[in-house]
Amino acid sequence: MHGLYNFVRGPLAWVAFILFVGGTLYRLIAMLVIARKKDNVVFDYFSLFYGLRSIFHWIIPFANRNSRQRPIFTIVTFAFHICLLAAPILLLAHVLLWDESFGISWWTLPEGVADIMTLIVIGGCIYFLWRRLTQPEVKFVTFASDFVILAIVAAPFITGFLAYHQWLGYKFWLILHILAGEVMLVAIPFTRLAHMIYSPFTRAYMGSEFGSVRHARDW
Amino acid sequence: MAEGQVIDGIYFNEVWEDAGLDEGTKKLTPEKIEKVINKVLEGETGARLKVYVDTCVHCGLCSDACHYYLSHDKDPTYAPVAKVKQTMWEMIKKKGRVSPTFMKRASQIASTQCNVCMRCAMYCPFGIDIAYIMSVVRRICHFLGITPLYIQDTAHSHAVTMNQMWVKNDEWPDTLQWQEEDAQEEIPTLRIPLEKEGADIMYSVIGPEPKFLAQLLYQAAVIFETAGLNWTMPATPGWDNSDMAMYTCDNEIMGRVKRVHFETARRLRVKKIVMGECGHAFRSIYDRGNRWLAWKMHPVYVEHAIEFYYNLLKSGKIKIAKKYEESVTLHDPCNVMRGRGLYEMARYVVNEMCADFREMEPNREHNYCCCAGGGVINCGPPFKMTRMLGNRVKAEQIAATGAKVCISPCHNCHSGLEDIVSHYKLGVHVKFISDILYEVMEKPGAV
Amino acid sequence: MKRLRIGLLIGMTALAWVMVSSSIPAYSQEDITSLKDEAFGKGQRPPAVFVHEAHNEKAEIEDCNVCHHVYKNGEKVEDESSEDSRCSDCHNVKKGYPTRPLMKAYHDLCKSCHQTKKVGPITCGECHPRKAASSAHEAEEGH
Known part of the structure; x- marks a missing residue:
């Protein structure tokens, strides 16, 4: 077990983080290069003020019409995304690993809170799965890859939850948890999870067009 | 009534005869399609299309933005993202190797089932510009010669x-x-x-x-x-x-x-x-x-x-003699509202002219499209029912105001709304602002 | 195996003894079944399970200063040991400098040795098991 654990926690973690950071940079740079080459207008119309104004209206729940029209979805998706980001980054056990490896540490969430946040993420995944399976407008545009992506996101949280509670097969779930987390990190730049990287740009561009050219609101 | 049909393995949610689409499709070959699609995708699109396609998480939140989708009782094939699925995603995924029938359907979607009104762009949390994607599809159809006949004729008129x-x-x-x-x-x-x-x-x-x-x-x-x-x-x-x-x-x-x-x-x-x-x-x-x-x-x-x-009204160059008495509502046209933010000015003008102004819901930049713009009404009689069936929500929206006159400061909207008013028997008159302004303004020079 | 069983017996006895008579303030090393350190206050996880005698017997640790070390100028002093003082006397809970913070000191000390010897727990849940230790934890608290 020492060997396997050390492998997933050591070299494999390095690989995952390098692919995550490298892949993210690659996608960003590739986007900018192709924009410069073939879509130069996006730079001409880009406006920091209107871009931020638009982002502002879409990262605050109920600050735009669509989110007010769908209160349940809005609550779920905001809770899901906040927990998805905050729980792993501010998790005590994760920060201890950063501290152990690099001597850096930061404020952490109480473990009970992180536990609930994990459940919120899992609940969010179940809600999204339910939408994909039952809502016609979502079902129609759902591909097998959408389920895979959902599974990639759910896996680290489910395994992390099981490992944290140590009910059965602690080390098995722990190693699976680390692997699942690494898969997710690598998947971010190379799947539609790339919306994490791209969405601020698409939002800001739409905000720029609406703000400085159209003089209209886009929320 | 439009019925869905599967033709050559492609689902058509409506089937109409149009010489431009039907005859144009007969002349297509898979090689030509592949060549044109890749020429447009590589030569004319760049970061925007790529990022839009890679960012979309298929969440379906844009659906409620579309008047076609709402008017067809939430038929998922009319949702904005579904239109992208049935056109651009497939073209990209198959690297342009799609069938002539697929292209016919793509042209039908992009030219007659989307008004490029950009309402969906305001409902996508990421601000993905689906109207732009539909325009790229139209561009491909233009090169392939499968643009609906009537609008193609109009384009010829421009050219000549x-x-x-x-x-x-x-x-x-x-x-x-x-x-x-x-x-x-x-x-x-x-x-x-x-x-x-x-x-x-x-x-x-x-x-x-x-x-x-x-x-x-x-x-x-x-x-x-x-x-x-x-x-x-x-x-x-x-x-x-x-x-x-x-x-x-x-x-x-x-x-x-x-x-x-x-x-x-x-x-x-x-x-x-x-x-x-x-x-x-x-x-x-x-x-x-x-x-x-x-x-x-x-x-x-x-x-x-x-x-x-x-x-003119603000500066007093034009004065109102007597306000218009009939109850009016205002249709916000996409291109000057979402496209230029003139909604408050329009309201000022209407309130100056009219005594009884009633808002539609939703309004301003959130107003439902007229279903005529974006070239759809210019696709002519073959697709008139596409517009009528595709915009029941507009009829309901107008009827709910109880107004007797609907002001529409846009030609396409004006014609489209007249069709809707008569199809749904709303008994409403559609007017331009100038129709009313001319009627109520002071004309000192008149004899 | 026999040694393990003896160890277990000692552990169990010790545990029972702690549960019964934890009002006695002073500990002898036989009593130690967990690394509960008052300096932490109430921690988020139960204190690490550590049966002192059984561990050292199994790990064949003879010298106290393997763990109860004394550092001077960053160098470990070979023939001195510190079992008469508390870990938290040197290792402050919060402040790292000049020594490691208390939790990190524990983690590093235990895990580095386990890693080198390729035996013994190195993951969170192995030292801080939720059920077993929490009952011990409660027992300690409940005196």
Whole structure:
């Protein structure tokens, strides 16, 4: 077990983080290069003020019409995304690993809170799965890859939850948890999870067009 | 009633006969399709399309933005994202290796089941511009020669005559003189100045005005005369600001038409172009055509009729004699509301003119599309039912106001709403702002 | 195996003894079944399970200063040990400098040795088991 654990926690973690950071940079740079080459207008119309104004209206729940029209979805998706980001980054056990490896540490969430946040993420995944399976407008545009992506996101949280509670097969779930987390990190730049990287740009561009050219609101 | 059908393995949610689509499709070969798709994707698209496609998480949140989707009882094939799925995703995934029938369906979706009104762009949390993606699909269909017949004919008219309606060069000044003479019976001093170099304003209209809406030219002349403005109209091609080539995504023709329009304004050395109550023409001058010609914004200041009337009323150049009594509601056209944010000005104008104004819900930039714009009404009679069935929500929205008159400061919306009003038997009159303004304004020069 | 069983017996006895008579303030090393350190206050996880005698017997640790070390000028002093003082006397809970913070000191000390010897727990849940230790934890608290 020492060997396997050390492998997933050591070299494999390095690989995952390098692919995550490298892949993210690659996608960003590739986007900018192709924009410069073939879509130069996006730079001409880009406006920091209107871009931020638009982002502002879409990262605050109920600050735009669509989110007010769908209160349940809005609550779920905001809770899901906040927990998805905050729980792993501010998790005590994760920060201890950063501290152990690099001597850096930061404020952490109480473990009970992180536990609930994990459940919120899992609940969010179940809600999204339910939408994909039952809502016609979502079902129609759902591909097998959408389920895979959902599974990639759910896996680290489910395994992390099981490992944290140590009910059965602690080390098995722990190693699976680390692997699942690494898969997710690598998947971010190379799947539609790339919306994490791209969405601020698409939002800001739409905000720029609406703000400085159209003089209209886009929320 | 439109029925869904599977043809050659492709699902068509509506089946209509259209010579442009049907005959055009027969001439397609898989090789030609593949070549054209890849030519457009590689040659004309870049970061935007790629990022839009890679970012979309298939969440379906754009659905409720679309009047087609809502009017068809939430039929998922009409959702904006579903339109992308049935067109662009497949083309990209198969690297252009799609069938002629697939392309026919793609053309039907992009040209007749999407008004490129951009409402969905406001409902996508990521701000993905689905109207842009549909425009790329139209561009591909244009190169493949499978654009619906009627709008293609209109684009041909632009290419040949620089106007939308095959109006001949002598017919245009002739119509203006006819309207001038008629108007002089009401206001003897009235002129429609032609080719007046150095005027402050060049007034431009769309092709259908001289063709069958000549009273609008009359009304505009009365407004200009009463406000005492130094204005002119060109006697040469370039008078028409409309642009169906923009909607067939025949960008080359769009560029030619806009160039002539801008150059005419420059030749007349005017300070600004004021245009009639048209939405798509505004989009083509303010947003699309200028970009194609490499102008970041319009090279000559462009003022839409709403802003023009607003300034006249605000400055007191036009005064209201007696407010319009009939209850009115206002339709917000996409191209000047989402496209230019004129919603508050429009409300000021309507409230100045009318005693009983009732808002539609939703309104302003969230207003439902008329289902006629984006070139859809220009696809002609074969697709009239697409518009009628595709915009029940608009009929319901108008009916809910209880107003007797629906003001629509856009030609496409105006025609589309008239069809909807009659199809759904709403008993509402559709009017332009100028129809009412002409009626209620003070006319000191009138005899 | 026999040694393990003896160890277990000792552990169990010790545990029972702690449960019964934890009012006695002083500990002898036989009593130690967990690394509960008052300096932490109430921690988020139960204190690490550590049966002192059994561990050292199994790990064949003879010298106290393997763990109860004394550092001077960053160097470990070979023939001195510190079992008469508390870990938290040198290792402050919060402040790292000049020594490691208390939790990190524990983690590093235990895990580095386990890693080198390729035996013994190195993951969170192995030292801080939720059920077993929490009952011990409660027992300690409940005196």
